[in-house]
Amino acid sequence: MIVELGHYALVLGLALSLAQMVVPMIGLRTNDARMLAVAPSLTVATFLVIAVSFAALTWAYVTSDFSVRNVWANSFSDKPMIFKITGVWGNHEGSMLLWILTLALFGALVAFFGGNLPSRLKAAVLSVQGSVTVAFALFILLTSNPFERLSPPPLEGRDLNPILQDIGLAIHPPLLYLGYVGFSICFSFAVAALIEGRIDAAWARWVRPWTLVSWVFLTAGISMGSYWAYYELGWGGWWFWDPVENASFMPWLIGTALLHSALVMEKREAMKVWTILLAILAFSFSLLGTFLVRSGVLTSVHSFATDPERGLFILMILVFFIGGSLILFALRAGTLRNGGMFHPVSREGALVLNNLFLTTATATVLVGTLYPLLVEAVSGEKISVGAPYFNYTFIPLMIPLLMAVPFGPLLAWKRGNLAAAAERLWLTAAISLVAALAIAWLVYDAPILSAFAYALAFWLIIGSFADVWQKAGFAKNGWSKGWARLKGLPRANWGTALAHAGLGITTLGIVGVTTLEDETVLRMTPGDTTSFAGYDVAFNSLTPGKGPNFTYDKGIFTISRDGRVIGTVEPEKRVYVASRMPTTEAGIQTVGLFSQYYLALGDAVEGSEDIVVRIWWKPWVTLIWYGTVVMVAAGLISLSDRRLRIGAPVAARRRREAALAAAKPEPAE
Amino acid sequence: MTRKQKRFAVIFSALAVLGGAVALVLTGLSEQVTFFRTPTDIVSTANASENDGRLRLGGLVVMGSVETLDDAAVRFAIEDANHAVTVRYAGILPDLFREGQGIVAEGTMQPDGTFRADTVLAKHDETYMPREVADALKEQGAWKGEASAETPASSDY
Numbered sequence: 044m045i046v047e048l049g050h051y052a053l054v055l056g057l058a059l060s061l062a063q064m065v066v067p068m069i070g071l072r073t074n075d076a077r078m079l080a081v082a083p084s085l086t087v088a089t090f091l092v093i094a095v096s097f098a099a100l101t102w103a104y105v106t107s108d109f110s111v112r113n114v115w116a117n118s119f120s121d122k123p124m125i126f127k128i129t130g131v132w133g134n135h136e137g138s139m140l141l142w143i144l145t146l147a148l149f150g151a152l153v154a155f156f157g158g159n160l161p162s163r164l165k166a167a168v169l170s171v172q173g174s175v176t177v178a179f180a181l182f183i184l185l186t187s188n189p190f191e192r193l194s195p196p197p198l199e200g201r202d203l204n205p206i207l208q209d210i211g212l213a214i215h216p217p218l219l220y221l222g223y224v225g226f227s228i229c230f231s232f233a234v235a236a237l238i239e240g241r242i243d244a245a246w247a248r249w250v251r252p253w254t255l256v257s258w259v260f261l262t263a264g265i266s267m268g269s270y271w272a273y274y275e276l277g278w279g280g281w282w283f284w285d286p287v288e289n290a291s292f293m294p295w296l297i298g299t300a301l302l303h304s305a306l307v308m309e310k311r312e313a314m315k316v317w318t319i320l321l322a323i324l325a326f327s328f329s330l331l332g333t334f335l336v337r338s339g340v341l342t343s344v345h346s347f348a349t350d351p352e353r354g355l356f357i358l359m360i361l362v363f364f365i366g367g368s369l370i371l372f373a374l375r376a377g378t379l380r381n382g383g384m385f386h387p388v389s390r391e392g393a394l395v396l397n398n399l400f401l402t403t404a405t406a407t408v409l410v411g412t413l414y415p416l417l418v419e420a421v422s423g424e425k426i427s428v429g430a431p432y433f434n435y436t437f438i439p440l441m442i443p444l445l446m447a448v449p450f451g452p453l454l455a456w457k458r459g460n461l462a463a464a465a466e467r468l469w470l471t472a473a474i475s476l477v478a479a480l481a482i483a484w485l486v487y488d489a490p491i492l493s494a495f496a497y498a499l500a501f502w503l504i505i506g507s508f509a510d511v512w513q514k515a516g517f518a519k520n521g522w523s524k525g526w527a528r529l530k531g532l533p534r535a536n537w538g539t540a541l542a543h544a545g546l547g548i549t550t551l552g553i554v555g556v557t558t559l560e561d562e563t564v565l566r567m568t569p570g571d572t573t574s575f576a577g578y579d580v581a582f583n584s585l586t587p588g589k590g591p592n593f594t595y596d597k598g599i600f601t602i603s604r605d606g607r608v609i610g611t612v613e614p615e616k617r618v619y620v621a622s623r624m625p626t627t628e629a630g631i632q633t634v635g636l637f638s639q640y641y642l643a644l645g646d647a648v649e650g651s652e653d654i655v656v657r658i659w660w661k662p663w664v665t666l667i668w669y670g671t672v673v674m675v676a677a678g679l680i681s682l683s684d685r686r687l688r689i690g691a692p693v694a695a696r697r698r699r700e701a702a703l704a705a706a707k708p709e710p711a712e
Numbered sequence: 713m714t715r716k717q718k719r720f721a722v723i724f725s726a727l728a729v730l731g732g733a734v735a736l737v738l739t740g741l742s743e744q745v746t747f748f749r750t751p752t753d754i755v756s757t758a759n760a761s762e763n764d765g766r767l768r769l770g771g772l773v774v775m776g777s778v779e780t781l782d783d784a785a786v787r788f789a790i791e792d793a794n795h796a797v798t799v800r801y802a803g804i805l806p807d808l809f810r811e812g813q814g815i816v817a818e819g820t821m822q823p824d825g826t827f828r829a830d831t832v833l834a835k836h837d838e839t840y841m842p843r844e845v846a847d848a849l850k851e852q853g854a855w856k857g858e859a860s861a862e863t864p865a866s867s868d869y
Binding site: 277384385386387392395396399400403404406407410411414424425426427428429431432435436439440564565566624625626627643644645646648649653655656657 | 715718721722725726729730732733736737739740741743744745746747748766768779780782783784785786802803804805807808818844847
């Protein structure tokens with residue numbers, strides 16, 4: 044009954060989103076204020092019924108209702124409760140339902156927080172958002188219905204893919220979707236602005252918080268996914284340049300570019316056409332990513348659910364929205380007038396450079412991701428484009444960008460002084476170089492080129508704070524006054540500095556683990572001890588056991604250095620009961636603050652007691668994810684800046700007016 | 713700087729970056745991609761240089777061919793309908809690696825006619841055959857369909 048209710052709610056969601064799309068659009072045509080005013084209520088209603096639908100599916104999972112095909116195919120009665128819930132989006136149908144729920148959620152948030160938007164723009168935005176909801180609701184109902192029943196109901200389910208039974212999966216897809224789908228708001232704003240034909244600095248001010256929110260979630264989602272792949276797949280890698288990873292990375296790159304170009308538009312009314320285009324592209328890449336992941340046209344190490352027919356449907360959605368918005372863009376872009384002129388050496392110039400490198404890098408990733416499809420279609424030859432290509436093209440494009448980052452915030456708007464900026468950064472340059480040489484000297488066999496990479500990472504981390512340091516002016520104002528000025532800085536300045544520093548920390552982690560990591564594969568018997576990368580590893584025992592829905596062989600290893608025990612790791616080989624699928628659980632021990640010792644069990648060697656063990660030494664690897672944590676924190680700090688807070692100016696004005704009214708004496712009779 | 717010069721500076725730097733990127737992409741796509749080969753392609757190729765560089769070798773793992781060597785490396789053979797190639801891999805085989813199963817090994821051909829893999833891919837999903845392998849087997853007429861997963865009687869899969 045509850046399942047049917049969920050199905051019904053989804054159909055109702057389709058009908059409501061259809062109304063959300065059509066009614067305000069008619070209102071815009073006929074200039075009917077009542078039709079415009081109904082848009083927010085319709086949007087909230089759409090969100091509520093889709094939330095009911097999602098809750099119904101969750102209920103079916105929680106109660107292990109195997110008469111629902113989707114639950115039967117992806118759940119198991121003995122599965123821990125947390126994985127029953129995360130199993131809701133651990134499959135194609137459920138994840139699409141989460142997708143559309145996020146889409147409706149963002150619409151509802153605009154309806155709720157968009158009090159200060161002009162009513163026409165708001166109605167247009169919600170209408171466009173509604174059209175995307177319609178497309179995906181149709182997609183779910185026609186090709187991927189999660190509420191389909193089985194008759195007679197099976198007694199037991201087939202269980203969720205064991206790889207996905209992990210807390211990482213609980214968090215990764217929702218975060219990723221909040222980011223991915225969040226760009227739909229930027230898209231809706233862009234299309235609405237094109238329809239309305241009115242684009243100014245205020246538009247950028249409305250769009251930037253949404254871009255920032257999406258960017259924060261996408262950053263967190265990608266980072267979480269990377270860490271999940273690192274510890275769960277047991278391959279010791281943190282990024283594979285896999286098509287599915289690229290699918291989320293491309294919207295991130297474009298979203299980052301959008302974040303920067305919207306800044307120019309907000310402050311200087313320049314780069315309008317370009318910013319609108321980026322807003323369209325960011326969501327287009329999200330759609331492309333959904334298509335690549337859901338259709339399975341690309342062979343991917345991550346592909347779980349693939350189906351070409353569904354791919355065709357998403358391809359149609361893709362063509363309609365990307366094609367339609369770009370045509371609209373082509374028709375209207377000519378009418379936009381560009382604002383402020385600027386000197387090439389200026390804040391604007393630096394942000395143009397940022398956009399140039401980010402979009403070019405995105406293009407190389409896109410080419411590499413789609414090239415195998417093209418080659419196969421044209422010549423039938425099967426090729427794969429992997430890490431070698433992406434490292435070869437992407438890294439050279441990132442190096443000049445990362446080198447330029449500290450300069451950006453130091454340049455003035457309109458016309459900057461490069462020499463003065465360089466003068467403020469010489470100390471940073473000197474410290475980074477010394478630190479890099481020290482590392483190269485300490486690690487005597489590090490390649491010379493890697494010293495340059497370390498210098499680049501330190502340059503980024505330290506140089507990011509050059510701007511706030513300069514604004515504090517410790518040399519001029521003394522410590523106490525400088526400190527006070529530092530605390531008084533707008534949060535957006537801190538956000539910029541921290542986000543750039545976070546990027547530097549991630550870079551440092553990548554450089555560290557790439558240049559210094561080491562690995563070995565060997566045969567060990569319980570009782571053996573081996574020495575690797577300066578640490579001793581003792582294989583204590585291998586014991587079988589039984590988890591809730593799996594059986595395992597657990598190895599216990601003690602890691603020590605010079606007789607001092609660092610820790611014990613317990614890598615496992617599991618076999619899941621329902622699917623009879625084996626998985627590997629890596630054993631990871633963090634050494635010091637940032638490095639990790641990583642152990643994975645292989646197969647037992649036939650005809651002996653040996654078991655194959657693979658050991659990695661991963662120096663500084665956790666910095667990769669700590670850096671992204673800093674970036675996320677920076678985004679949140681920026682978001683809390685008064686100047687960005689949605690509706691804050693209105694509230695402040697109301698308070699002022701109220702205070703004025705209260706202060707005014709009553710006119711005497 | 714005049715307006716014209718400013719515009720020139722911006723356009724010039726954009727072109728420089730784009731030109732550099734295009735050069736990188738073109739050389740990258742000609743040198744850094746990995747070609748897919750079946751054992752038959754490897755054995756029957758007329759020109760040995762076609763087996764140079766990084767390759768992806770795909771096929772079925774020959775039954776009974778998997779053995780762990782003393783240095784913990786693994787040796788096994790990959791076959792298609794006609795030929796088999798011996799693969800040596802130092803690392804842990806993926807969880808779903810099994811004899812008789814379709815896999816893809818990535819690495820280079822050695823002068824002695826064996827294949828040295830640095831990556832071995834099997835699918836996460838048990839019923840799924842790597843797409844390249846399935847296509848290659850279909851072309852050779854050796855396709856037997858995907859191993860059927862357990863489904864309840866009522867299922868119309």
